Amino acid sequence: MDLFEVATPLLARGKRLRAGFLAAGWRSYGGQPMAAAEIQAGAGLELFQLAALVHDDLIDASPTRRGLASAHRQFQSLHGRNRMISDGNTFGAAGALLLGDLLLVAAESELQAALAAIPGNVNRARVVFEKMMAEVTAGQYLDIYAQSAPWSDNPDVDLDRAKRVIRAKSARYSVEHPLALGACMAGANYEEEEAIREVGSPVGEAFQLRDDVLSVFGDPKQTGKPSGDDLREGKRTVLVTLAMARASGSEAKFLKEKIGDPSLNDRDIAKIKEILVNCGALAEVESLIDARAAAATTAMERLDLDADAEAFLKTLTSAAITRVQ
């Protein structure tokens, strides 16, 4: 069936970051490595992530994802190949919308099945992922709302908004919630859940800041997304809003004009990169990342994990922050 044909290769290419952090939370509180619950819940998070990406790409009209054509583009091609009547764009959008819905339903099924496989009360774990799903969706709305709002005269307002978006939309979702979910599934109590969230929160923020940097400065061959996508879409990232506050008058004017312009060319992007570097915004984001990494390390020491669990969590954390894709 078409829906599987589109979803399967996209699923195969994920980094499995969220499944990884879920496993780290699970193992940190005594969960057995590779237990059925760990694997099913990890699959659930990865399905949910792809659902969110398919819908995001549709909203942003992004042409590529994970080095492949994005879902709506794949449905559009299928429309052409099958010589269907009606408009190919419309069909592509409808296909991607429904595929995202189906992935969301599948994600819930996997997560529920994982919880059903664990003895004892799993209500806390259920609350974690339900809140996570609602939060990431509302955060995504905040994001498109911010993108459509005029730039404020006060750059601090924009910066504050950028930080709230990043927190709601992806920082907590990418790392903190998966860690907490795994921990709750393994029976962590309230204090233990909070303690592991103290690790997850700064790692998640650093992860997202790294994502913003990679979207502008990363190698498209590694990231699987064209360079400058966030700039064309007008994403109000911390990197960009910091630059608005730090750049000179004429440079800030250039940024306001160019960011959000879908027809941005390579020369514009090169100039924007130059501004981001010269005004110090890039260095400031890198130092924010370092500070978050240090906060995570301190919080991790307080957890007092056994050696295997700690090594696993450290490896994942450093992969999330220092990655190139």
Place this chain on the structure above:
Amino acid sequence: MDLFEVATPLLARGKRLRAGFLAAGWRSYGGQPMAAAEIQAGAGLELFQLAALVHDDLIDASPTRRGLASAHRQFQSLHGRNRMISDGNTFGAAGALLLGDLLLVAAESELQAALAAIPGNVNRARVVFEKMMAEVTAGQYLDIYAQSAPWSDNPDVDLDRAKRVIRAKSARYSVEHPLALGACMAGANYEEEEAIREVGSPVGEAFQLRDDVLSVFGDPKQTGKPSGDDLREGKRTVLVTLAMARASGSEAKFLKEKIGDPSLNDRDIAKIKEILVNCGALAEVESLIDARAAAATTAMERLDLDADAEAFLKTLTSAAITRVQ
């Protein structure tokens, strides 16, 4: 928050048909009327239904729903009122997409909470609604696929496809699955679940056939949707595909030309109605509805319900089939 502002009035105006059938299934096997589980699961089904409608309206570019502007139109208006930059259409579509996602997540939460409130094994009930959600989404894809496929030279092929769409997309979903879910929640065994499905299946088909008729012949003031919407969208309903098979050559040609044309005017619609009546397609659909109603009555007698439960189920069934909205 915007998302609630759009969702609440739309939610308030539903017919609560699915919640009703869920309650009928629940009460048929001994569930207490108005128990928390009945109410929460009913709320879950209604949230899921609105999620599906919000996404459907976006796919079909429908301007109205339940007598209000459809969700994407409401977000578009909000964009205008707030004098936002960026394109209003795009913002409206993104808002509706995310609202549908959020409603889907909320639906799952309510359904899970309902199951958590019931003692004993609820895995069968969980499977019912997970399958229902996946089936309706896949069915919706089948529907847009059918709409985009060229008309076949053999009307029976189209008619067969129309019947499969109706079954997957809405007949089972509107009545049969809610009934089965309520029954399983109340502890019905496998045979009992199958027996109540025998009632729900024909009622659901009759319900959907009635929907197709109302979409063309209904009073827009009552249905909350403009007359002829299905015709403009090119929906391959049983009513329309029957007419393709029964109408004379020149009439069939007129139908093929006009159905799916977004610019259909009132005169075209009047002419199409005339064809649907004169070729006998409308009468044939009405007699299909009668046959389904009779099958439901026979199946209901076999259930051997207590008087209250039977009266409740009969009232709902007749409301679903003879409704004008």
